[in-house]
């Protein structure tokens with residue numbers, strides 16, 4: 280294990296319900312440090328590009344619309360094994376399959392409106408962090 284950084288997004292379903300603080304508490308309680316954070320409204324271009332890997336999936340267009348439907352909070356999380364740890368704290372994509380005590384189990388509305396994004400590998404984390412943050416915005 281090593282200290283890693285990962286990209287997290289608090290999605291529009293969660294900002295709409297004023298859950299930013301509750302979700303941040305879950306992340307911090309798990310040992311992740313929020314070393315960068317900003318609230319923004321994704322443009323269509325940003326949402327399309329961020330989820331480009333899913334372009335051929337049937338849910339892509341709806342996902343892009345959903346991610347533009349309200350503000351998001353993008354953040355860089357740092358900690359031991361941060362990529363895998365964040366995925367564990369988030370829970371499965373479909374809240375119906377998510378373990379007890381995970382963010383998605385407790386807060387997600389649906390498989391689409393599932394409250395949080397987290398990078399799925401160290402390689403993708405590096406790309407996704409760069410997509411939203413400059414180096415000077417990340418303060419460890």
Ligand code: IDP
Nearest residue numbers: 333338342371372390391392393395396397399
């Ligand atoms: P992940 O967020 O758990 O990594 P991915 O498979 O990468 O899941 O999917 C990206 C996002 O696309 C999900 O978080 C969710 O918002 C949405 N999504 C995934 N699968 C479905 C689906 O079957 N129907 C609708 N939306 C989906």
Ligand code: MG
Nearest residue numbers: 396397398399
């Ligand atoms: Mg994913």
